[in-house]
Amino acid sequence: MRIGIAGIAIESSTFSPHRTGLADFRVTRGADLLARYTWTANSDVEWVPLLHAVSLPGGAVQADVYASLKSEILARLVGAGPLDGLVLDIHGAMSVVGLADAEADLVAAIRATVGPSVLISASMDLHGNVSHDFVAHLDLVTCYRMAPHEDAWETKERAARNLVARLRSGVRPHLAWVQVPVLLPGEKTSTRIEPAHSLYGRIPAIEATDGILDASIWVGYAWADEPRCQAAVVVTGDDPQLVQDTATSLAEDYWRARADFAFVAPTGTLAECVAQGLASTARPFFISDSGDNPTAGGAGDVSWTLGKLLAYPSLSAIYASIVDPAAVAVAAAAKVGGQVDLLVGGKIDPGPSGPVRVTGTVRTVREDPVGGTVVVVQAGGVHVIITERRKPYHLVRDFTDLGLDPATVDLTFVKIGYLEPELYDLAEGWLLALTPGGVDQDLLRLGHKGIQRPMYPFDPDMPTPDLTATLLR
Structure with a gap:
């Protein structure tokens, strides 16, 4: 089977006047791209390197820089020939000047290029954002389970491994998604301490359940002022009711714990x-x-x-x-x-x-x-x-x-x-x-205007939201 690898990975603060240019990205192609991933060396899969660009977090990406990187990915997809799947290695909190949901724009263009039959599996940072418009174009998605991100490379491999397994079985998984109207900084959601330690600690047991392939919780990215910025849960697997119920349960657990999150240090x-x-x-x-x-x-x-x-x-x-x-x-x-x-x-x-x-x-x-x-x-x-x-x-x-x-x-x-x-x-x-x-760290001091409201902690007395997950497929 032939699987492509591509991605643009950056975390962007819209409250910073910094603008991320092309020189800020480390762009790899060909053998250099494959060398990023140890699991491509010994495999019966034909891994097809497209383009990967990664930058230190910064301000929003300049529009022409994003357009150039996106265009090259799409052109390389066209030139790669038929693919069975694509690993999308991203961060998930990229902001681009003039766009409200950069990752949704990228994955929609990729989906339009590869067509509906190619399976797309995304690997993300847990500080990424997962909007409906973004996840609707994916078949599989997973994120880090540790903050600090000591499992970053393990997560990328899991995204690839799940994709290969599904291509071999020929069974497309069901996917349930729900956003949780909570937006907290990473320093309040570290998995070193509770409640994130226990929330993320549940995931391996959930993943081992019959009918479940993967469960992921996103904290979201607190320093961008966009409607997609909030926590989210996605569960994938073969039992649609279990997938939906599990996503709902994880979202409700996150909501109940919202006031328990505290700074990781004094x-x-x-x-x-x-x-x-x-x-x-x-x-x-x-x-x-x-x-x-x-x-x-x-x-x-x-x-x-x-x-x-x-x-x-x-x-x-x-x-x-x-x-x-x-x-x-x-x-x-x-x-x-x-x-x-x-x-x-x-x-x-x-x-x-x-x-x-x-x-x-x-x-x-x-x-x-x-x-x-x-x-x-x-x-x-x-x-x-x-x-x-x-x-x-x-x-x-x-x-x-x-x-x-x-x-x-x-x-x-x-x-x-x-x-x-x-x-x-x-x-x-x-x-x-x-x-x-x-x-x-004082989000109220920053002055968000573009996020969806009500949102905790901006609206601490907001009513309990309906967190029933949506079964997208």
Whole structure:
């Protein structure tokens, strides 16, 4: 059998002024695309690589960039010859300038190109959005069951495995879908803690039930202002009544738990978090600059937190990081040991502060495959990491490669929400600072206008919705 692989994967904040261009995507085709997936190497399936584009989360994708990527996928589908199936590897929260439901637009065009007989199986992030117009064009869909997403590659393989099994059996599954009018940030829905831990923990047993193929729960994406943004449940399988009843039950469980979701770490204002961190003896001590998290769609250059830190006397800290190619160029030209006086950040997203002055000594200049040229400027006791391109700091080596050790400073600030596994294991102390930016944890402060209402928590006293799942096939 012949199965194509394609996708455009990005998470986009419509509250960020950043715009995602072609240079932000890593585009793979041919053998490079197949090399992304270990399960394509040893298989009797003929995997047909089309195009896959993936970007660090950011602002909405420029319309012409999306149109170009979409057109190439469609052209490659036409040129690929007859296909039995297609694995669609996406995130599910892509926003495109001028579109209200980018994934629905993409999959509708793919379906029109391949026709009704080709089975399409989508792999998604649980922070994706699942609208009716999107899922109506799919035969199979599954999403991550862990946040942080330690099962991302397992999920992609499951989408492929389910597709192959259904092509071999010749039996198209039934699919039930329901949206749940709840919209919460990922930092309140981590599977590390309840109630998400138990909700997602039920899925393997449900999946093992006779008549069920897959059950998936989507949290949705909180930082886009589109009607599709809300939680959702999809169940697939061979027993239509069981499929529908199971989807309804999972949706009702999610709704009942809506007020139980809580932040994955203690929270506070920046000043409160700094005070608690300095008072603690735990080291390393991390503080999340959550409002400008680039892995959730933040611009990565909101300078508000950095400006506040630089005003603290005698603060020993690492700040990771802020993107500013112009500042990086000046610091790199000054070389290690050079003195610089920079205006940093606030150029993509001016936010509440605009650029801030960073005056100090260049300690490191290094090339990074993600961040481009990266410099460390020491301003007083604060080591400021400045990057040429947007880069998240998730790994221990992200710091050690720069000669920095979070254990040797009082506080390490990261533009992130929940800590990714390596930093989570490293941290002896951790607080989530509720800072401003395009992915502000305070959703009410952001001012959504395009989401469907009523919606929890925007309408906390809303009546209980009808969560009976729709059997789409």
